[in-house]
Amino acid sequence: MIFVTVGTHEQPFNRLIEQIDILVEKKIITEKVLIQVGYSTYIPKNVQYKRFFTYLEMQQLLEEARIIITHGGPASFLSVLSQGKKPIVVPRLTKFGEHVNNHQLTFARELVLRNYNLTVIENIENLKEAVLSFTDETSTYNSHNDKFMTQFIKIVDELFR
Numbered sequence: 001m002i003f004v005t006v007g008t009h010e011q012p013f014n015r016l017i018e019q020i021d022i023l024v025e026k027k028i029i030t031e032k033v034l035i036q037v038g039y040s041t042y043i044p045k046n047v048q049y050k051r052f053f054t055y056l057e058m059q060q061l062l063e064e065a066r067i068i069i070t071h072g073g074p075a076s077f078l079s080v081l082s083q084g085k086k087p088i089v090v091p092r093l094t095k096f097g098e099h100v101n102n103h104q105l106t107f108a109r110e111l112v113l114r115n116y117n118l119t120v121i122e123n124i125e126n127l128k129e130a131v132l133s134f135t136d137e138t139s140t141y142n143s144h145n146d147k148f149m150t151q152f153i154k155i156v157d158e159l160f161r
Contacts, residue, residue, distance in 0.1 A: 002131070003065035004035040007073040008052065013098050014042035016071065016090050019124045021046050028128055034061065067134050069127070072104025077118060088130050090121045 004020055006013040017040050023029045024046040033047040036058075043049070053061065062068060062083050070076040072091030080087035091105040092098035108120045119134075121127050 001065050002029065002031060002033045002067045002069065003061045004033065004069045005058070005071065005076055006036060006038045006040060007071045007076050008038055009071070009073065009092065009099065010039050011092070011098055012040040012042070013038065013071055013092055014040050015096050015098065015124055016069070016127075017042050017044055017049075019127055020044070020069070023128055023131065029131060031066070066136065067131060069131075072108045072120075074104075074107055077108070081116065081118065086117045086119065086136075088119045088121060088127070088134070090124065090127065 002020075004016065006016060017035055017037055020029070020033060020035060021042075021044040024033055035044055035047055035049040036053055037044070037049045037051055039051075058079075062080060062085070065085075067088065068080045068085060069088045069090060070080060072089050077087045077089045089108045091102070091108050093105065094100065094102055105120075105122065108118065111118060112120055119130050121130055
């Protein structure tokens with residue numbers, strides 16, 4: 001199964017959803033696809049979709065999916081990495097009215113430079129090749145949440161002494 005998520009940002013991400021829909025319509029993608037479309041206005045004709053999923057539903061979909069295609073929101077693709085999977089990241093771009101700036105592209109590029117295991121799609125036409133050549137690779141991303149929380153609790157405890 002391929003799971004696609006555009007996150008919860010209030011601007012549409014029609015470009016990604018429409019491209020996936022076309023790839024399914026042309027039978028380039030033949031496996032089941034499920035898209036979280038968020039506030040997008042393009043409604044897919046060839047795949048299952050839902051506007052939003054709960055946190056638990058998202059976790060289950062990330063676990064079950066063979067391929068995960070996500071917008072460039074750091075929380076979205078870092079959660080894919082934390083599941084030990086390699087995301088295909090399509091950053092939202094200002095020139096298409098998808099975000100207020102290009103921070104998603106900048107951040108994704110920076111993580112690639114730091115050897116994070118993700119594929120960044122800067123031109124939507126390259127999505128087809130990324131999906132067709134996808135191999136199940138594991139991620140070596142390690143979340144620092146536990147370390148952060150330990151340090152945070154220590155700081156809070158010291159403030160209230």
